Amino acid sequence: MKHYKLKLTALTPIHIGTGEDFDPTNFVIDGNYLYEFDETAFFKNLDGKGKQAFLQAVDSKAADALFGIHRVIKNYKQAAIDSATLKVQVSKGVAKAYENKVGRVVQQEGGRRINPRKVFNQFQIQRTMRQPNTNHPYIPGSSLKGAISTAFQEMLFKQNPALRERFFETRNPTHRLFKNLLVSDVKATKIYAMVGYALNKERFEEDDQGPKTMLEAIYADEKVQSIFDVNVSTRDYLIDPDRPKQTYPIDIETIRQACNAHYLPLFEQMFEPYTIFKGQKIDDFTNEYFSEAFYNRYKDFKLKDNQFLIRVGRHSQARAVTIDGMRKIRVKVSGGGPKRKPNRWETLDQETTTWFFGRSEYSNENLLPFGWVLCEVVEEKYYQKDSL
Numbered sequence: 001m002k003h004y005k006l007k008l009t010a011l012t013p014i015h016i017g018t019g020e021d022f023d024p025t026n027f028v029i030d031g032n033y034l035y036e037f038d039e040t041a042f043f044k045n046l047d048g049k050g051k052q053a054f055l056q057a058v059d060s061k062a063a064d065a066l067f068g069i070h071r072v073i074k075n076y077k078q079a080a081i082d083s084a085t086l087k088v089q090v091s092k093g094v095a096k097a098y099e100n101k102v103g104r105v106v107q108q109e110g111g112r113r114i115n116p117r118k119v120f121n122q123f124q125i126q127r128t129m130r131q132p133n134t135n136h137p138y139i140p141g142s143s144l145k146g147a148i149s150t151a152f153q154e155m156l157f158k159q160n161p162a163l164r165e166r167f168f169e170t171r172n173p174t175h176r177l178f179k180n181l182l183v184s185d186v187k188a189t190k191i192y193a194m195v196g197y198a199l200n201k202e203r204f205e206e207d208d209q210g211p212k213t214m215l216e217a218i219y220a221d222e223k224v225q226s227i228f229d230v231n232v233s234t235r236d237y238l239i240d241p242d243r244p245k246q247t248y249p250i251d252i253e254t255i256r257q258a259c260n261a262h263y264l265p266l267f268e269q270m271f272e273p274y275t276i277f278k279g280q281k282i283d284d285f286t287n288e289y290f291s292e293a294f295y296n297r298y299k300d301f302k303l304k305d306n307q308f309l310i311r312v313g314r315h316s317q318a319r320a321v322t323i324d325g326m327r328k329i330r331v332k333v334s335g336g337g338p339k340r341k342p343n344r345w346e347t348l349d350q351e352t353t354t355w356f357f358g359r360s361e362y363s364n365e366n367l368l369p370f371g372w373v374l375c376e377v378v379e380e381k382y383y384q385k386d387s388l
Helices: 039-045 048-059 065-075 077-082 092-101 116-122 141-159 161-168 252-269 292-298
Strands: 002-010 017-022 027-030 033-037 084-090 125-128 181-183 187-190 193-202 212-218 227-234 237-240 243-248 274-277 280-283 307-311 329-336 341-348 353-358 372-382
Touching: 027 077, 027 092, 033 039, 033 077, 039 077, 048 065, 065 077, 077 084, 084 092, 092 193, 141 161, 141 181, 141 252, 141 307, 227 252, 252 307, 252 372
Parallel strands: 084 193, 125 212
Antiparallel strands: 002 227, 002 372, 017 125, 027 033, 033 084, 181 227, 187 227, 193 212, 193 353, 237 243, 274 280, 307 372, 329 341
């Protein structure tokens, strides 16, 4: 058994979803912070007039009833803050959008009023995973193990496709290679979280505005870094019980080499002005969205001998979670729209759009890619040799 302690440094924002949202009826945004509050405590903190207004808003059957609930909550913002169970930093763009849209009946271009349900849905903010005991955002061990597994499978596939089939595609769990890789949940030693926007941009053409969602992320940029510790244990895989000397090594050096072979080229590609797409050299606009400081810090990024890169969480992009040589990425090329034309798809070896973390819903600069983590081996311990 081999035991390792790793230091993980988030280089960019990370969002690992839970399937749950911050709901607009149980949070307020004041200044640069979101305050999630307990509804029962909030109601108790209201004065008599506030309680009456809240009950009237809840009982309303009007089309804009949601605006009425939001309006009461915003009018009694301090009661909500006093009832807060969680405080999260938000970007200035999120705070501005909240003040301009939530609880206000405003006019759209053309004189139509904003649909209350649409505004409500826009302010459902996707949560990132938090530890139950500390309530701190964290990276679950399963995400780390999954990222390592993808890189390891690619390494085996390139060495010998039969190895990948034997170790990863077998239905017998006792034969699976990564049952011998044990990863604890990641413990935060320095953590930043922020609510911002996930913005989708075209890679091969300039794109002022694509799809967007609002989410909470573990935050990191060229100045701020979230840092974690994690313990990893490995055992060599016994290929044949009748030949105990025939083992496949699963040690940290093998993992490091596999991860850097898979992830490092993808990281470096983000800073290149061109890529090969459909056999042709084509402009890649990815790095046009980065800040100059972020671009300069990481364009010539060099790893030390005890370091490797991985990519985790949502919006990690198709190439990061698939195996080079086996990729079949389904991309929509046309269809839909106002005339609801039939969708047409094609299968490619890379994605044609990318997701960025932005501080404003209309940002086209100072954006950050999602999910990049620097792993550093800080301690190694070896015990007697054993295999499973």
